[in-house]
Every structure is written in structure tokens, then in C-alpha cells.
Amino acid sequence: MADREHTAALLAGASDGTPGVRVWTPPRQVAFGRRDAREPGFDCAKRIAAERGFEPIERDVGGRAVAYPGDTLAFAHAVPLGDDRNLGSVGERYDRATETVLGALRSLGxxxxxxxxxxxxCPGDHSVRVAGGGKVAGVAQRVRGDAALVAGCVVVTRADARAVAEVTAAVYDALGVPFDPESVGSVAEAGGPGEPKTVARALEKAFVDGAWGEGDPQVASVDRDS
Incomplete structure (x- = not known):
């Protein structure tokens, strides 16, 4: 099942009242946002990504392009709207998701x-960084009908941080978006584990058992082919 189909299934479940969580490692790709598609350099940016071995794709959630070199995690949490546990406003869900990611990573040291x-x-107010260092994770959100999808990425390894910095510098240059390669951090650089599956399980647990308190959501595989 493709990523879009997985996401659609999560949103459909949330629309029916069942929250869902998915954490996975996307294949090597650059996921462009809707704002990127409106830039004059968009076609050039996609070509640059492909030349560097990153498949260019377009995503429905979020702003600017995000690179996934192979061990960087993506997560998606679909929540029904109208449930007090899930909070009604976009800002409240952003804050809670950011705190959930912080708690998951801190639990790993x-x-x-x-x-x-x-x-x-992918600059935004709802980001997580190495204390005093580079960005590790970002959070985006999409509201559709009676469900919301809170999604994001987490850079786990030092090698992926270097790869993210390299391809993003070239892609953002084509898009005319400011970017500092030194702004990319990783969970490993922050003193946490450099193993994607370990981090993925912590994220799952945080969204399932933490502040959202869903109880028993659908949790999907973290395998690359899921």
C-alpha cells in the first residue's frame, strides 16, 4: 500500500471515530509541499532532487520540501474532531503534537x-531541535472533514542529517528559499539512539499512551515497505 493510501485509511478511520498512528521510514525521496509547487524554480528543484537519487514527490501536508535519505522517520497521527481529548483548535493540536515528540525523544535520552x-x-513554529543545535523534527497538520491529520518527520542519524543538509541546500536554492546546512540536527547528535526503529517505537508509544490518551489506536508497521 502506498503512503497516500495508508494516510487515507488513517483519516477514514478517524472520521469514523477511531484514531490511528503510523510511523515509518519513507524510501529515499524529497517530499515537496504545496508552496513549493507555486515557485518558478519548482521543476528545476525536482530535477535536482532526482539527479541526487531522491525521488521527487508532492505531499498534501505542510509547507516546504523535506528530504528523506532512508533512515529519517515520518509519522502521521489521525484524530477525530469533536473529541475533547483531541482538542478543537489547530494551534492546540500543534502544541500537543510538538510536546508529544519532545517527550518521546527525551524518553530516549x-x-x-x-x-x-x-x-x-521546512521552517515552522512547531519544531524540535537539538538543545542549542540543529532541527531534528517538524510538525505539520491537515484538517479534512471531521478528522485531522497531524504529521511530521524526525531526523534520526548523523548520516541522514548530512544527507538532508546536502540535498536540501541544492533544492532550496532552486526554489529561492533560504537554508543553512548547519541548521540540520539529529536524534543521535542530541544524545539519543541512532536506530530508526527504536525512535519509531518511542514515537508510537508517546502518541498512543501519552498526552492524547487514545487508548487503543491502530498502529501500523515501521518497515520501509509498509
Missing amino acids: ADVSRGESPDSF
């Missing part, structure tokens, strides 16, 4: 804080 360095990838 990573020294992380809220916020990001200037000129980071």
Missing part, C-alpha cells in the same frame, strides 16, 4: 528543546 535554528528545512 535525547537533549532536545522546542524551536529551530534560522533558515532550517
Whole structure:
């Protein structure tokens, strides 16, 4: 099943009142946002990504392009709307999701804080960074009908951080978006584990058992081919 189909299934379940969580490692790709598609350099940026071995795809959630070199995690949490546990406003869901990611990474020993360095990838207010260092994770959101999808990415390994910085610098240059390669961090750099599956399980647990308190959501595989 393709990523879009997995996401659609999560949203359909949430629309019926059943929250769902998925954490996975996407294949090597650059996921462009809707804002990117409106830039004059969009076609050039896609070509640059492909030349570097990253499949260019377009995603429905979020702003600017995000690179997935192979061990960087993506997560998606679909929640029904109208449930007090899931909070009604976009801002409240953003805040809760960011705190959930922070809690998951801190539970693994990573020294992380809220916020990001200037000129980071996919810039936004709801980001997680190495304490005093580069960006590790970002959170995006989409509201559709009677469900919301809170999604994001987490850079796990030092090698992926270097790869993210390299391809993002070239892609953002084509898009005319400011970017500082030194702004990319990783869970490993923050003192946490450099194993994607370990981090994925912690994220799953945090969304299932943590602040959202869903109880028993659908949790999908973290395998690359899921």
C-alpha cells in the first residue's frame, strides 16, 4: 500500500471515530509541499532532487520540501474532531503534537528543546531541535472533514542529517528559499539512539499512551515497505 493510501485509511478511520498512528521510514525521496509547487524554480528543484537519487514527490501536508535519505522517520497521527481529548483548535493540536515528540525523544535520552535554528528545512513554529543545535523534527497538520491529520518527520542519524543538509541546500536554492546546512540536527547528535526503529517505537508509544490518551489506536508497521 502506498503512503497516500495508508494516510487515507488513517483519516477514514478517524472520521469514523477511531484514531490511528503510523510511523515509518519513507524510501529515499524529497517530499515537496504545496508552496513549493507555486515557485518558478519548482521543476528545476525536482530535477535536482532526482539527479541526487531522491525521488521527487508532492505531499498534501505542510509547507516546504523535506528530504528523506532512508533512515529519517515520518509519522502521521489521525484524530477525530469533536473529541475533547483531541482538542478543537489547530494551534492546540500543534502544541500537543510538538510536546508529544519532545517527550518521546527525551524518553530516549535525547537533549532536545522546542524551536529551530534560522533558515532550517521546512521552517515552522512547531519544531524540535537539538538543545542549542540543529532541527531534528517538524510538525505539520491537515484538517479534512471531521478528522485531522497531524504529521511530521524526525531526523534520526548523523548520516541522514548530512544527507538532508546536502540535498536540501541544492533544492532550496532552486526554489529561492533560504537554508543553512548547519541548521540540520539529529536524534543521535542530541544524545539519543541512532536506530530508526527504536525512535519509531518511542514515537508510537508517546502518541498512543501519552498526552492524547487514545487508548487503543491502530498502529501500523515501521518497515520501509509498509
